[in-house]
Amino acid sequence: xxxxxxxxxxxxxPAIGRALESCGDTIVYVGREALRDVMAWLRDTPQQTYDxxxxxxxxxxxDRERPLEVVYILRSLTRRTDLRVKVELDPQGDLTIDSVVxxxxxxxxxxxxxxxxxxxxFRGHPDLRRILMWETYAEGHPLRKDFPLxxxxxxxxxxxxxxxxxxxxxxxxxxxxxxxxxxELPADMxxxxxxxxxxxxxxxx
Amino acid sequence: MSKRTVxxxxxxxGVDARGEPLRVPLGVAEHPDLAxxxxxxxxxxxxPATHGxxxxxxxxxxxxxxxxxxxxxxxxxxxxxLGEYRHYNQIIPLTDRTDYLSPxxxxxxxxxxxxxxxxxxxxxxxxxxxxxxxxxxxxxxxxVWLGTTSIDLGAFTPFLWAFQERERIYNLQExxxxxxxxxxxxxxxxxxxxxxxxxxxxxxxxxxTFPKTLSEIDRVLTRNAVWVGRTQGVGVLTAxxxxxxxxxGPMLRASGVAYDVxxxxxxxxxxxxxFDVVVGEHGDVYDRYxxxxxxxxxxxxxxxxxxDRLPDGPINIADPRVILPPKSRAMNDxxxxxxxxxxxxxxxxxxxxxxxxGIENPKGELGTYLVxxxxxxxxxxxxxxxxxINLSVLPKMAVGHLLSDLIAINASVDIVMxxxxx
Amino acid sequence: MKRVxxxxxxxxxxxxxxxxxxxxxxxxxxxxxxxxxxxxxxxGTACCAIEFMATAASRYDFARFGMERQAFSPRxxxxxxxxxxLPFKLAPVIRRIYDQMPQPKWVISMGACASxxxxxxxxxxxxxxxxxxxxxxxxxxxxxxxxxLLYGVLLxxxxxxxxxxxxxxxxxxxxxxDDRGLRLPPEQIDEISEPFGNSIHQFRSA
Numbered sequence: 001x002x003x004x005x006x007x008x009x010x011x012x013x014p015a016i017g018r019a020l021e022s023c024g025d026t027i028v029y030v031g032r033e034a035l036r037d038v039m040a041w042l043r044d045t046p047q048q049t050y051d052x053x054x055x056x057x058x059x060x061x062x063d064r065e066r067p068l069e070v071v072y073i074l075r076s077l078t079r080r081t082d083l084r085v086k087v088e089l090d091p092q093g094d095l096t097i098d099s100v101v102x103x104x105x106x107x108x109x110x111x112x113x114x115x116x117x118x119x120x121x122f123r124g125h126p127d128l129r130r131i132l133m134w135e136t137y138a139e140g141h142p143l144r145k146d147f148p149l150x151x152x153x154x155x156x157x158x159x160x161x162x163x164x165x166x167x168x169x170x171x172x173x174x175x176x177x178x179x180x181x182x183x184e185l186p187a188d189m190x191x192x193x194x195x196x197x198x199x200x201x202x203x204x205x
Numbered sequence: 206m207s208k209r210t211v212x213x214x215x216x217x218x219g220v221d222a223r224g225e226p227l228r229v230p231l232g233v234a235e236h237p238d239l240a241x242x243x244x245x246x247x248x249x250x251x252x253p254a255t256h257g258x259x260x261x262x263x264x265x266x267x268x269x270x271x272x273x274x275x276x277x278x279x280x281x282x283x284x285x286x287l288g289e290y291r292h293y294n295q296i297i298p299l300t301d302r303t304d305y306l307s308p309x310x311x312x313x314x315x316x317x318x319x320x321x322x323x324x325x326x327x328x329x330x331x332x333x334x335x336x337x338x339x340x341x342x343x344x345x346x347x348x349v350w351l352g353t354t355s356i357d358l359g360a361f362t363p364f365l366w367a368f369q370e371r372e373r374i375y376n377l378q379e380x381x382x383x384x385x386x387x388x389x390x391x392x393x394x395x396x397x398x399x400x401x402x403x404x405x406x407x408x409x410x411x412x413x414t415f416p417k418t419l420s421e422i423d424r425v426l427t428r429n430a431v432w433v434g435r436t437q438g439v440g441v442l443t444a445x446x447x448x449x450x451x452x453x454g455p456m457l458r459a460s461g462v463a464y465d466v467x468x469x470x471x472x473x474x475x476x477x478x479x480f481d482v483v484v485g486e487h488g489d490v491y492d493r494y495x496x497x498x499x500x501x502x503x504x505x506x507x508x509x510x511x512x513d514r515l516p517d518g519p520i521n522i523a524d525p526r527v528i529l530p531p532k533s534r535a536m537n538d539x540x541x542x543x544x545x546x547x548x549x550x551x552x553x554x555x556x557x558x559x560x561x562x563g564i565e566n567p568k569g570e571l572g573t574y575l576v577x578x579x580x581x582x583x584x585x586x587x588x589x590x591x592x593x594i595n596l597s598v599l600p601k602m603a604v605g606h607l608l609s610d611l612i613a614i615n616a617s618v619d620i621v622m623x624x625x626x627x
Numbered sequence: 628m629k630r631v632x633x634x635x636x637x638x639x640x641x642x643x644x645x646x647x648x649x650x651x652x653x654x655x656x657x658x659x660x661x662x663x664x665x666x667x668x669x670x671g672t673a674c675c676a677i678e679f680m681a682t683a684a685s686r687y688d689f690a691r692f693g694m695e696r697q698a699f700s701p702r703x704x705x706x707x708x709x710x711x712x713l714p715f716k717l718a719p720v721i722r723r724i725y726d727q728m729p730q731p732k733w734v735i736s737m738g739a740c741a742s743x744x745x746x747x748x749x750x751x752x753x754x755x756x757x758x759x760x761x762x763x764x765x766x767x768x769x770x771x772x773x774x775x776l777l778y779g780v781l782l783x784x785x786x787x788x789x790x791x792x793x794x795x796x797x798x799x800x801x802x803x804x805d806d807r808g809l810r811l812p813p814e815q816i817d818e819i820s821e822p823f824g825n826s827i828h829q830f831r832s833a
Contacts, residue, residue, distance in 0.1 A: 022558040022559050022560065023321045023322060023324075023558055023559065023560035024321070024560075025559075025560070025561060027559075051448055051449070052448055052451060053451045054451065054563070054570070054572065054589065055561075055572060055574065055587070055589040057574065057585075057587045057589075059576050059584065059585045059587075060585075061578060061584055062578060062584060063578070071574070073561060073572075073574070073589075077448065077462070077464055077469075080469050080470065082561075084561070104449055104450075104451060105446075105449050105450045105451075105597075105598075106449065106450045106451025106452075106594055106597065107451075108597055109593065109594070109596075109597040110451075110594070113593075117285075130278075131277055131278060132277060132278040132281040132626060132627075133278060133281065133716065133751075134278065134716050139750065142283065142286055142750055142751070143285060143286055147286075147750070148750075149283075149286060149287070149290055149748075149749050149750065150748065150749060150750055150822075151749070151750030151751075154813070154817055155754060155758075155816055155817050155820035156809070156813030156814070156816040156817050157813070158715055158750075159715070159718065159753065159758050159759065159809060159816055160809055160813075161715075162715035162716070162718040162719060162753070163718055163719050163722060163759070163808045163809070164719075164808075250717065250720055251670060251720060251721075251724060252699070253697075253699045257671075257672070257676075258672050258717060258720075278714075278716050279672075279714065279716050279717045279720070280672055280673060280711075280712070280714060280717070281714050281716060281751050282673075282712055282714060282747050282749075282751055282752055283747065283749040283750055283751040283752065286749055286750070287746075287747070287749055290829050291829060295829075298746070299746070301674075302673065302674055302746075305673060305674035305677055306677065349677070364684070365684060365685050368680070368681060368684035368685065368686075369684070369685060369686065371681070372681070372684070372686045375681075385678070385681075385770075385772065386674055386677060386678060386770055387674065387769055387770065622672070622673070623673050623674065626714075
C-alpha cells in the first residue's frame with residue numbers, strides 16, 4: 001500500500017474514503033468536495049510531489065447500483081510511484097466535479113474527453129467542449145452503459161445528421177468570432193455568439 | 206525575422222448558474238481592430254501534412270501563428286466501447302488498429318495488462334519474443350516518423366529509404382504472424398504462434414544492415430543546413446512544461462526529462478538489457494529528431510541482445526483454461542475439447558479488479574487500464590493514448606512561429622490519429 | 628483495341644487503308660489516357676493509408692501504373708482512394724471532397740472499413756462509404772496487401788476501358804435525394820448497414 005494513503009488520512013481525515021490494492025496498484029477514494037484540495041496537496045507537498053498526471057478517465061459499472069467513478073492516475077516522477085485516486089458520483093444525480101486543469105495542464109483534453117464520453121461536467125475547466133464527437137452530437141454520451149453500441153438513431157438518420165453541414169458543427173464559436181467574415185454572419189448567430197451559446201442542428205428530434 | 210506573440214485571455218468562467226459551460230467569445234468584443242487583421246485558416250482534416258485526419262484551425266497574423274485550435278475526433282472509432290463487448294482475446298485485433306504504425310507494441314501492452322489483471326506470469330521465451338516485437342515496432346514507427354517528417358520539411362529521399370527498411374521488418378512480421386500490419390501477435394498468456402525457423406536469421410541480418418541506413422539518413426539530415434535551420438529553436442518546450450502537460454516518450458525526453466518506462470517501471474525484463482535512454486537538452490524539433498534517430502540505434506542494440514538470449518521452451522503458459530489447446534488434441538481428447546469450447550464460447554473470465562500497465566510505445570507511454578467485474582468481457586477498457594496527450598501541447602508550442610514551422614512542430618509530435626481519436 | 632482496326636490486304640500487298648469506327652477509336656484513346664494516368668486523391672485515414680503509402684513507396688510503386696502524382700487537391704485528382712475507416716464526423720468531409728473533384732472521377736474504396744464499416748459496427752463509424760459517395764471498385768482486406776490495392780487499380784483500369792464517351796447516361800451526376808444530401812434512400816442505407824457476421828453475436832455487453 002502506497003504510503004501516501006496514510007499521509008492523506010492524517011491530513012484530510014474523513015474526506016478520504018476506502019483504500020485498496022489491486023494488481024499491485026494503490027487506489028484511494030476521495031470525496032467529491034475535497035478533490036481539489038487533495039489534488040493540490042498531492043502535487044505540492046514535498047514528500048508527495050505527484051507532479052505528473054498520467055490519465056483521467058471514468059468508469060461506469062454494469063451493476064446499476066454502483067456509482068460512476070472518475071479515476072485519476074497520478075505519478076511522482078522523482079519517487080517513481082503511482083497513485084490512483086477515485087471519486088464516486090451518483091449516476092442518477094449531478095455529474096459535476098472540480099477540474100484539475102490549474103494543477104496539471106495535461107488534464108485539459110483528458111477532461112474534455114471524459115465530458116464527451118460520459119457527460120461529466122468539470123467545474124472550472126476553461127473550455128469544456130466535446131472533443132471526439134462533433135459539438136452538436138445529439139445522441140448522447142457514448143461510453144455510458146445505457147448508450148447502445150450502435151447508437152440511438154438508425155443508420156440512415158446517423159448518415160443524415162452527419163452530412164448536415166452547419167457552421168456550428170464545424171467551427172467553434174470562438175473561432176467564428178475571429179474570422180473576418182464576422183460582419184456577414186446572420187444576425188441571430190451574432191446574437192448567439194455574443195451570449196456565448198452553442199448552436200443546434202435545425203429540426204433535430 | 207522577428208516573432209510577435211499576441212497574448213489573448215483565453216480563460217472563461219467555466220460553468221454558469223444553470224450548470225451550462227460558459228464561453229465568452231474572444232476577439233471581436235474587446236479588440237475589433239485585431240479581428241480585422243487576423244486570418245482564420247483551416248488546415249485539414251484532409252491534408253497531406255497533418256499526418257492523419259487532424260484539423261488545425263489557425264489564427265494568423267500574416268504568416269505568424271497567433272493561435273492554433275486543434276480539432277480531433279475525425280477518426281473516432283469507438284474502440285473503448287467496442288472493447289466492452291469483446292472477450293479479452295478478441296480485443297487484441299482491435300489494439301492493432303489504434304496505433305497502426307507500431308501494432309506489435311500495442312498488442313504487447315494490452316496482453317500485459319490483461320495478464321496482470323488475471324495474475325498470469327508468462328514464459329521466458331514469450332518474454333524475450335515480446336521484447337523483440339516491441340523493439341521491431343519501435344523501429345518501424347520511428348521510420349514512418351522520419352520519412353513523413355522529411356517529406357514535410359522538403360526531403361523526399363529519406364522517406365524511400367525509411368520505407369524500404371520498414372518493408373524488411375514487414376517481411377519478418379509477415380513471416381511470424383501472417384500479416385504485415387495488423388499482426389495480433391499476442392494472446393493472453395502467450396503469443397499467437399512461435400517464430401518460424403528463418404526468423405532469427407532474418408532479424409539478425411536486419412540488425413546488421415540497419416545501422417548503415419541510419420547512418421545514411423544521419424548524413425543527409427543531421428548537419429544539413431536546411432534541416433538544422435528549420436528545426437533548431439522551433440517548438441521549444443521546457444522540462445517543467447513537458448511534465449505538467451503529461452507528455453511522454455521522445456517528446457518528454459527531448460525536453461530534458463529522463464523518464465523512460467522501460468527503465469523506470471520495467472516490464473518484460475527490460476532492466477536486464479543493456480541500452481541507453483536518449484535525453485535531449487533544448488526541447489525543440491531538432492532534439493526530438495535526434496532522440497528518435499538514436500532510439501532506433503538503441504532498439505537495434507536491444508534486438509541483438511534479445512536474439513542472443515532467446516531461450517527455448519514453450520511460448521504459452523501451461524494453463525488450459527487460458528490458452529487454447531492444440532487443434533489435434535481438441536479434436537481427439539474430451540477434456541481438451543471442453544476447455545476449447547469454454548474458451549471460445551464463454552471467453553476467459555478475469556477476476557474482479559482492475560489493472561493499469563504502461564509500456565514505452567514509440568510515441569510515448571501507452572497505458573492500458575482494464576476494469577473487470579468477474580466476467581469475460583471488461584467493464585472498461587481505457588487506452589491511455591500518448592499521441593492524444595502529446596498533441597495537447599501543440600497550441601502552446603506553435604504560438605509565435607511561422608506557418609511552416611507549425612507544420613514542422615506538428616510533425617515532431619509524432620501523432621497517429623488512430624490513437625489520438627480511438 | 629482488338630478488332631477496332633481492320634486492315635485490308637489486297638493480294639499479298641501491304642494494306643492501303645485501315646477501317647475503324649470513329650467511336651471505338653476515340654473511346655480507345657480517351658479511355659487509355661484516362662486509365663493510364665489516373666491521379667489518385669489519397670483520402671487516407673487509418674491503417675489502410677499506411678499500406679497505401681507502402682504501395683506508393685519503392686517496393687510496390689504504383690507510379691508504374693500511371694499514378695505518378697498523388698493529387699492532394701481534389702480539384703486535380705481523378706480517383707478518390709478512401710483508404711481507411713470513415714467515422715461519421717468525417718462523412719461531410721469526404722462528400723465535399725468528392726463533390727470538388729471534376730468529372731471524370733472514380734472512387735476506390737480500399738479496405739474493409741471503407742467498404743462496409745469493417746470491424747467497427749458501432750455508433751461512430753459509417754458502414755461503408757457507398758452510403759455517401761458512389762464507389763467503383765471495392766478492395767477488401769484489413770488492410771489489403773499492396774498487391775491487392777494494385778489489383779483494385781487494375782480492375783479500375785479495366786472498368787474505365789470499358790466505358791464510352793458517347794454514352795448518353797450521365798456519369799456520376801447524381802442528385803441527392805433530399806435536402807440533407809442522402810444519395811441512397813434511408814431504407815436502403817439501413818438495409819446495407821445491418822449487422823452481419825460476428826456483429827450479430829457480439830452486441831451483448833455481459
